[in-house]
Amino acid sequence: MVPSEPAADLSVGDSVIDSDDDDPDEAIVIDIPAGETLEDWEYETDSGTATAADGNPNYPADAQLVVIVFRSALAETVPDWQDIEPEELVEKVDHAGIKQYGFPTGRLERIEPGAMAAEWLDGLADRFDDAGWNVTHDNTELTVEQFDEEYRITADGTVEGEGEYRTPLENIVEMERS
Incomplete structure (x- = not known):
């Protein structure tokens, strides 16, 4: 499925928050995979496999996928993450075993780094x-x-x-x- 919308103005390395969360934590965009949508992002739940589209019913299933990690986990595990080239960041995160989350672009709000x-x-x-x-x-x-x-x-x-x-x-x- 081809995304119905572009990744707005988000870039790898941007600090973001979940605009649907009343008490959000700062996260970092680590990937905006070209051509991937919420339907493409799968994760395991107690009930079995789900997609980011399942977890975001208020957003189009064909919305552009944005992959994030929480800043605290990234900074703790990969302290030099800000010095890593954007195209290498997702690889470092994978290697470090940091939990990643798939979000629709419209649910993420860019913030000033460190603002939270x-x-x-x-x-x-x-x-x-x-x-x-x-x-x-x-x-x-x-x-x-x-x-x-x-x-x-x-x-x-x-x-x-x-x-x-x-x-x-x-x-x-x-x-x-x-």
Whole structure:
């Protein structure tokens, strides 16, 4: 079966989430197999073999297949995955034995890489704003400024910047993340 729609603007290596999931986890596109549809992707269930079309009844069975893996599994198993050529990524994932999932293009939403891991920064940005700090917030980091001192807080909890507020900021970040 030939796909009824192209893979939109997704590419191998893109960070995506499942737009049908209320609490999605970040995933990475590892393959967009040319000419393959949801009907072509089979997986085993307790009831037997199913297809991605069976698991996605609200999407056309002939929709373009997009293969993803969860970012956490990929980063844990293939730490240098971002340095791998896109055409080699699916092979590395296969070799590593990472569970793969078939999705229709329309169910995936591209996101900024690392954005899901940085969600905790939203609450921290509000706290600093309420405390009178100047806050600049993008998807994966905060820049906070007060009394001519500027600090950058990254999604992994690193506080960058020099000044008397660095240690208290590190303590606040540690409390926010625990």
